[in-house]
Amino acid sequence: MHKLISELTRLYLLDEQQLYLEAGGGAQPLTPAVLARHLSGEHTVPVQLLQDRGHGGLTRALVLEFGGKGGGEAHWSALCAIANAVQHELDLPAPAVSISGTAFQLWLSLATPVPAGQARQFVQLLRTTFLPASTDILAAAPPDYVEQVALPPCLQPSGKWAAFIHPSMGAAFVDEPGLDMPPPPAAQLGFLESLRSINPAQFAQALAKLQGHAGLVEPAPAPVPVAAPPVASPATAPGLLLQDANLEDIVRWLHARNIEPTFRHRLP
Numbered sequence: 239m240h241k242l243i244s245e246l247t248r249l250y251l252l253d254e255q256q257l258y259l260e261a262g263g264g265a266q267p268l269t270p271a272v273l274a275r276h277l278s279g280e281h282t283v284p285v286q287l288l289q290d291r292g293h294g295g296l297t298r299a300l301v302l303e304f305g306g307k308g309g310g311e312a313h314w315s316a317l318c319a320i321a322n323a324v325q326h327e328l329d330l331p332a333p334a335v336s337i338s339g340t341a342f343q344l345w346l347s348l349a350t351p352v353p354a355g356q357a358r359q360f361v362q363l364l365r366t367t368f369l370p371a372s373t374d375i376l377a378a379a380p381p382d383y384v385e386q387v388a389l390p391p392c393l394q395p396s397g398k399w400a401a402f403i404h405p406s407m408g409a410a411f412v413d414e415p416g417l418d419m420p421p422p423p424a425a426q427l428g429f430l431e432s433l434r435s436i437n438p439a440q441f442a443q444a445l446a447k448l449q450g451h452a453g454l455v456e457p458a459p460a461p462v463p464v465a466a467p468p469v470a471s472p473a474t475a476p477g478l479l480l481q482d483a484n485l486e487d488i489v490r491w492l493h494a495r496n497i498e499p500t501f502r503h504r505l506p
Contacts, residue, residue, distance in 0.1 A: 242423050243273050246389055248349040249334075250299035255289025259386070279420055287352055288385045292423035293325040296351035298435075300361055303389055305341020306379030310412035316369055316376055322403065323368040328444040331434040336402045339394035339416035343384070349435035351406045356445070358383060363448035391421050402429040 247256075256268035266272070268285060275281045287299045302320065304313035317335065321344055324330045334345035361383040369376070377494075390400040398416030404505075438442075 239274050239423055240270075242268055242277060242427045242430070245427060246273070249430060249433060249435060250287070250345065251285075251390070252289055252296070252298060252351060254298070255286065256412065258283035258288045259286060272352060273389075276392055277423070279399070280349070282388055282392045282394065284386050285389050286386050289351070295354040296350070297354055297385070298348040298351040299356050300346040300348065300357055301311040301384040302344045302346075302361060302364070302381045303338065303341045303384050304381045305338070305415070306375070309379070310415070311409075312375045312380075313342055314408050314412050316381060317344050318405075319369055320344060320364055320381070323364070325426030327329055327368070328442055328447060330436050330444055334402055334429065334433055335405050335408060336390045336400060337411050337415035337417070338388070338390070338400045339396050339398035342408065342411070343387070343390075344381075347433065348441060349437045350441075352441065354385075359446065359447055360441075363445075366371075367448055367451050387459075391423075391426050393420070402426050404429065478496055 246429055251268070257265040258268045258272065261268055265286065270285070272281075272283060276283050277408050287301065288295060288297045302317075304317045306313070319335055321335065324346065334347075336343045336345065365381060370383070388394065388400060390402050394400055394416065396417065398414075398417070399420050401417050401421040403411070410496070
């Protein structure tokens with residue numbers, strides 16, 4: 239359990255924001271003991287992913303939830319579309335995938351926290367760029383950006399378990415995205431250990447790409463090619479034939495094109 243807590247902290251939590259909400263609405267520290275009871279199913283707590291004390295509202299976990307009444311296949315397809323775009327269009331590390339008991343969730347980890355407004359814009363641009371509302375289900379229940387969540391694995395009030403899953407398993411949960419039994423902690427740890435956080439340069443580049451696609455920023459002008467200066471050599475003169483050039487002409491002609499000649503063979 240200690241290793242699982244360590245991986246969850248590495249990927250999604252900050253010391254300043256490790257808070258959960260009591261039944262009465264008050265925030266309390268998310269200590270390892272509290273988190274251990276949560277993960278074991280003894281006492282499930284909602285975790286506040288947005289830290290809004292002292293730093294103006296920061297987060298390092300971007301969680302999108304795909305769910306709602308019906309449309310399990312559509313929601314899973316939408317999650318796959320976003321997950322693939324994150325990796326192949328934006329060149330970001332693979333996100334984690336989980337089932338919450340009622341929905342699918344996609345987890346992006348940031349190495350450095352970002353302001354909440356920037357996180358919301360990033361998620362919104364992900365949706366509008368890679369997930370047009372092409373079906374009634376997605377139009378009525380688009381993926382939500384989640385700021386408060388029960389960290390998987392945990393026991394939900396419905397009696398179902400939330401858990402991280404391998405992306406290849408998602409289609410098996412389209413009818414019921416939850417587990418009847420608690421998932422093995424070692425398996426949950428295995429899903430998280432190989433994940434990497436998005437570093438600041440990667441996030442900035444991906445956000446700029448999304449903003450450019452949405453027309454929010456001017457695309458950078460393409461570099462103007464610089465013509466190579468003319469080489470004052472008979473070997474570059476129009477109409478020069480190889481039979482008219484000596485060895486020195488040929489070497490200068492090759493150097494003008496950044497080609498280094500080598501002479502390894504002797505003519506008979």
